[in-house]
Amino acid sequence: MIRFLKDRMSALLELKNLVKRFQSFTAVNRISLEVPAGEVLGFLGPNGAGKSTTMKMAAGFLEADEGSAHICGVDVAGQPELARRNLGYLPEGAPAYGEMSVMAFLRFCARLRDLRGDEAREAIARAVDRTDLGGVLDQPIETMSKGFKRRVGLAQAILHEPKVLILDEPTDGLDPNQKHHVRQLIRDMSADRAIVISTHILEEVDAVCTRAVIIDQGAIVADGTATELRKLGPDKARSSSLEDAFRHVTAPVTADDQSHV
C-alpha cells in the first residue's frame, strides 16, 4: 500500500486515457502517461499527430472528452486553479503580450502567480538569469527576435519554480548556442521536477530527454529511452538512428511495404 502511494505520488504528471475529438476527427486517442520527478520526457511525433492537443489538455487549457490529467495529484479539470499552481507551461509559439516590456510581462505573470514584493523580485531575477534576458528587460516583446520571445516564454514558465513543466517546442527558433543553453537549463531543473517537452528535433532526445514517447495519429506508438527507441528501426538486428526508428513507427504503410509483410 505504501509502495503504491509512493509510486502514485512520485508521478508528478499523470495522464489517463486522454481522448480529444474535433467533430468526427479524433485528435488524441487514449493517451496515458506518467512522468515522475527527475524525468525529462520527450514528446515526439509528426506534425498533426496530437502533441500540442495532448499538452493543452495536460495544462488544462483544453477540456478532454474522456480521461483525466493530474498535476501533483490534483485533477486539472476538477480543481484547475490549484493544479495550475504547480504547472509551468510554455504554449506553442511562446505567446506573450507584445506591447509589454520583458520586465512588465514577467511582473504581470508573477502577480498572477501570487508572487509579491521581494519574493516576486527574486523569482524574476532568477528566471531572467537562467534564460539570459538581462540585457533586454526594458525592450517591448513585439520588437524581439523569435529566439528571445521563446526565452521570455520560458522565463514565465519557470518563474514560480513549478513541479511540472510542460514546454511545447522550447528550442524552436533558437540558434545552436541558445539551444544548448536551454537544454542545459532543462537538465539543471529536472532533478526534482517532471518535465515534458514536445519537439520534432530528434537530436533533442539524446541531448536532454531521459525518456521519449512517439505519438502518431493521436496514439502512443513507442515509449522508452533513446537506446530503446533506436531498436524500433527497420533493421531489428541492429540499432538504427533515431530518425530511422521515428520514420519506421510513424510513416504511413505504403503498398510497397505491405508486399513485404
Add this chain to the structure above:
Amino acid sequence: MSKMMAIFQRELSGYFNTPIAYVFLIIFVMLGGLFTFYVGNLYERGVADMLPYFTYLPWLFLILVPAISMRLWSEERRSGTIELLMTMPISVWQAVVGKWLAGVVFVAVALACTIPLWLTVNYLGSPDNGVIAVSYAGALALASVFLAIGSCMSALTSNQVIAFVLAVSAGFVFVTSGTPIVLDAVRVVAPEAVAQGISSLSMLTHYEGLTRGLIDVPAVVWAVSMTAFWLFATTIAVELKKAG
C-alpha cells in the same frame, strides 16, 4: 482580487501603450462637442445645461464603445496569449471582470475629458449641476453595459472587426428596442406584455430618466443586471471558444 487587478492594470496600460487610446479620446471629445454645439444647438436653445450632449451620447457610445471592447478577448485569441492566461492559476471570471473594468475606467477617462464642456455651461449660465452629475453617472453605467455586451461579442471571435460589428449590432438592438417604431411593430405581432418586456430592456427607456437627474430603482436594476448577465455570458463564451 490582486489577480483581477493585475489583469485590469495590464489591460488599461495596453490601451495607452497603443495609439487606440489617444485616437479614441480625441474623436470622442470632438464628436461630443459637435453633437452638443451643432447638432444639439446648445447656443440657440438658450438653456445652460448638457442635455444636448447626453441625448446624443448613447449613439456615440453605440459606435465608439465597441471600438474599446473589440480587442478585449479577440486579441487574446488571435495572438494566442489566451492559452497563457487560461493556464495561469486564475479563474475565468477574474479575467473577464478585470478586462471589463479596464474598459469602464477607460471610458470614465474619456468622459472626464468632456469636463470642459461642463465648465463651459457653468460659465454660460447656472445649470443644475446635480442633474449633470447624475447624467455622467448614467452615461458611465450605459457604457458599462455596452462594454459588457462588447466583451461577450469579442469572446466569440478572434477577429476584431467581426467583434466590433457584432457589438454595434447587439448594442443597436438594445438602444432601439424602446423606440415607438420597434414597439409598434412588435405590438402588431405580439401581445402588449411582450412589447412592455422589450421596452424594459431598452437602454433609452432607462437612460432618459437619468439625463433628467432621476436615479430610479428600475434603471439601476437594469444596468446592474444587464452588465452581470453579459459578463456571465462572456465567461461562458471564453470557456467555450478559447481554443476554437
